[in-house]
Amino acid sequence: MRPFRPTEHGKTIETTLRGKDLLSCPMLNKGVAFTLEERRELGLTGLLPPVVMTIEEQVKRVYEQLQNQPDPLHKNIALNDLFHRNVVLFYRLLNEHLNEMLPIAYTPTVGQAIQAYSHEYHRPGGVYLSINEPEEIERAIQNVRDSAGEIDLIVATDSESILGIGDWGIGGINISIGKLAVYTAAAGIDPSRVLAVVLDVGTDNAKLLEDPLYMGNRHARVRGERYERFIDRFIQAAVRTFPDVLLHWEDLGSVNARQILNKYAGSLLTFNDDIQGTGAVALAAVQSACRLTNTPLTGQRVLIFGAGSAGIGIADQICAAMQQQGLTRAEALRRFWAYDRRGLLTESTENVLDYQLPYVRPDAECREWNRNEAGVIPLLEVVRQVKPTILIGTSGVAGAFSELIVREMARHVERPVILPMSNPTALAEAVPADLLAWTEGRALIATGSPFEPAELNGVHYEIAQSNNALVFPGLGLGAIVVKAKRLTPGMFSAASDAIAAFVAQQEELALLPRVDDLRAVSLAVAAAVANQAIAEGMAGDVPQDVEAAIHSAVWPCEYKPIKAMPEPVTV
Numbered sequence: 001m002r003p004f005r006p007t008e009h010g011k012t013i014e015t016t017l018r019g020k021d022l023l024s025c026p027m028l029n030k031g032v033a034f035t036l037e038e039r040r041e042l043g044l045t046g047l048l049p050p051v052v053m054t055i056e057e058q059v060k061r062v063y064e065q066l067q068n069q070p071d072p073l074h075k076n077i078a079l080n081d082l083f084h085r086n087v088v089l090f091y092r093l094l095n096e097h098l099n100e101m102l103p104i105a106y107t108p109t110v111g112q113a114i115q116a117y118s119h120e121y122h123r124p125g126g127v128y129l130s131i132n133e134p135e136e137i138e139r140a141i142q143n144v145r146d147s148a149g150e151i152d153l154i155v156a157t158d159s160e161s162i163l164g165i166g167d168w169g170i171g172g173i174n175i176s177i178g179k180l181a182v183y184t185a186a187a188g189i190d191p192s193r194v195l196a197v198v199l200d201v202g203t204d205n206a207k208l209l210e211d212p213l214y215m216g217n218r219h220a221r222v223r224g225e226r227y228e229r230f231i232d233r234f235i236q237a238a239v240r241t242f243p244d245v246l247l248h249w250e251d252l253g254s255v256n257a258r259q260i261l262n263k264y265a266g267s268l269l270t271f272n273d274d275i276q277g278t279g280a281v282a283l284a285a286v287q288s289a290c291r292l293t294n295t296p297l298t299g300q301r302v303l304i305f306g307a308g309s310a311g312i313g314i315a316d317q318i319c320a321a322m323q324q325q326g327l328t329r330a331e332a333l334r335r336f337w338a339y340d341r342r343g344l345l346t347e348s349t350e351n352v353l354d355y356q357l358p359y360v361r362p363d364a365e366c367r368e369w370n371r372n373e374a375g376v377i378p379l380l381e382v383v384r385q386v387k388p389t390i391l392i393g394t395s396g397v398a399g400a401f402s403e404l405i406v407r408e409m410a411r412h413v414e415r416p417v418i419l420p421m422s423n424p425t426a427l428a429e430a431v432p433a434d435l436l437a438w439t440e441g442r443a444l445i446a447t448g449s450p451f452e453p454a455e456l457n458g459v460h461y462e463i464a465q466s467n468n469a470l471v472f473p474g475l476g477l478g479a480i481v482v483k484a485k486r487l488t489p490g491m492f493s494a495a496s497d498a499i500a501a502f503v504a505q506q507e508e509l510a511l512l513p514r515v516d517d518l519r520a521v522s523l524a525v526a527a528a529v530a531n532q533a534i535a536e537g538m539a540g541d542v543p544q545d546v547e548a549a550i551h552s553a554v555w556p557c558e559y560k561p562i563k564a565m566p567e568p569v570t571v
């Protein structure tokens with residue numbers, strides 16, 4: 001039973017809630033923006049200060065309150081509290097100050113909020129599923145259905161590989177919550193129809209296991225068959241309860257991430273954001289770089305530093321695009337070098353993971369290359385030998401792109417394309433100001449977390465953000481609008497093309513659109529994905545006018561008149 005329902009084609013809302021119960025319902029609460037008439041009708045008289053304010057005035061107040069917080073983490077906590085009081089006001093604040101709020105609700109500050117979760121906890125958000133009680137999964141999902149109604153989108157994590165900060169157990173719920181905030185802020189996904197999930201399978205983080213206040217399962221991460229059964233039970237319960245749901249996977253460990261994708265993406269509407277969303281945004285940045293440097297994609301030499309979920313996800317999409325532009329798969333693969341914590345992946349690297357295998361280089365190629373005492377070929381030597389045109393960082397290793405490495409790269413290429421994509425900010429492989437200084441301003445840069453503009457010799461450089469936030473909101477909206485049955489490689493490449501086309505319309509030397517344009521980009525991505533789904537026969541609904549359908553699906557971030565409804569409703 002949901003205590004409210006839209007009426008008059010969504011223009012007004014009816015509710016059975018009254019008084020304090022209404023003020024405690026974040027989807028309906030307007031605080032002092034309730035009109036006097038609404039207050040009388042809904043049992044609110046005397047329960048609010050007498051003034052009636054506009055949402056604009058409320059935004060000013062909550063913005064001021066946020067400014068008074070001592071640091072970004074406390075701003076994140078205050079934002080979360082606001083979300084739990086008044087969802088419309090939360091999103092209005094986000095929309096009006098997107099550049100300032102995104103780094104607080106999302107990367108980098110969400111990383112701190114995840115780490116501090118068990119200490120800064122105020123109230124639950126989303127659904128917590130425990131591997132020790134798999135038999136409760138169905139009941140938990142049904143509880144969501146009973147209290148919130150239909151769900152279009154689930155973001156689920158098991159928290160093994162949160163951003164670049166590793167295993168954060170139960171606190172990972174905050175990455176699901178942060179991603180959902182971006183979905184709504186960027187693409188207007190209806191926040192009453194989404195669900196954040198954390199799959200608590202234990203943690204290997206000793207700090208959490210020893211923390212008396214830790215709120216998750218206090219044992220090592222469960223792996224193998226029991227983990228797989230747990231995931232399967234969750235997926236089955238989710239799709240049985242919400243048959244059209246889009247299931248977004250976030251920040252799983254790379255082995256599970258790939259296994260889940262391989263097992264379910266062919267039969268369900270699901271995707272892995274770190275692998276596929278990141279691949280699409282990086283491909284868009286690379287397409288822009290090719291346009292700006294007037295060089296073909298098929299001629300690039302790509303060095304991936306950090307060959308995990310994101311790194312190989314990126315390689316896969318750039319490789320597929322090279323094939324679309326005429327290379328054979330073998331020719332395209334020869335243009336990639338993948339480096340992980342063991343060094344360059346070659347035929348003699350042991351235990352190369354399945355998904356890394358295509359990128360393994362022949363031993364013969366690097367037999368003569370310099371090695372360190374441990375027998376590892378340093379990144380600098382790979383750069384010297386390979387002369388990459390594109391260097392991508394998805395390692396979570398702060399400062400890995402040293403001055404020597406960057407200068408070496410810049411000796412061989414006029415406009416080195418360098419994407420230090422690791423999050424949060426402190427883990428970036430290099431900072432833009434250094435990259436510009438070491439390349440005399442020649443580097444084309446995009447970072448994973450936001451960076452301030454840089455100055456060099458009086459020239460001002462805006463720094464593009466290469467984050468999957470440019471992809472997943474529009475992808476989700478497009479998929480939901482046409483009731484897509486699956487998310488195919490074609491839809492990710494359509495998303496990527498839409499982003500690259502968006503930048504191409506602008507006069508700047510940017511690799512990616514600015515955060516200010518996130519809403520417009522997301523709508524363009526949504527249209528491209530929806531059209532591609534239709535073209536591939538993957539759409540359950542084919543609207544007459546796709547763009548109009550997308551615009552009308554956008555959740556309007558505004559207060560609606562609320563009226564009293566006598567009886568509870570079943571949805």
Ligand SMILES: NC(=O)C1=CN([C@@H]2O[C@H](COP(=O)(O)OP(=O)(O)OC[C@H]3O[C@@H](n4cnc5c(N)ncnc54)[C@H](O)[C@@H]3O)[C@@H](O)[C@H]2O)C=CC1
Nearest residue numbers: 163164254306307308309310340341395422423448467468
């Ligand atoms: N900008 C964006 O949109 C995204 C950025 N990322 C970032 O990419 C980073 C990696 O994330 P995932 O791929 O999910 O993690 P992952 O754990 O799947 O991959 C990390 C990779 O880095 C390698 N690595 C670790 N230490 C290394 C070292 N010292 N030298 C060379 N390689 C090393 C590992 O061997 C592994 O292959 C994180 O910092 C994350 O925030 C991830 C997804 C999206």
Ligand SMILES: CC(=O)C(=O)O
Nearest residue numbers: 162163164274423468
């Ligand atoms: C952005 C993102 O998904 C990550 O850093 O993991």
Ligand SMILES: [Mg+2]
Nearest residue numbers: 163250251274
């Ligand atoms: Mg991620």
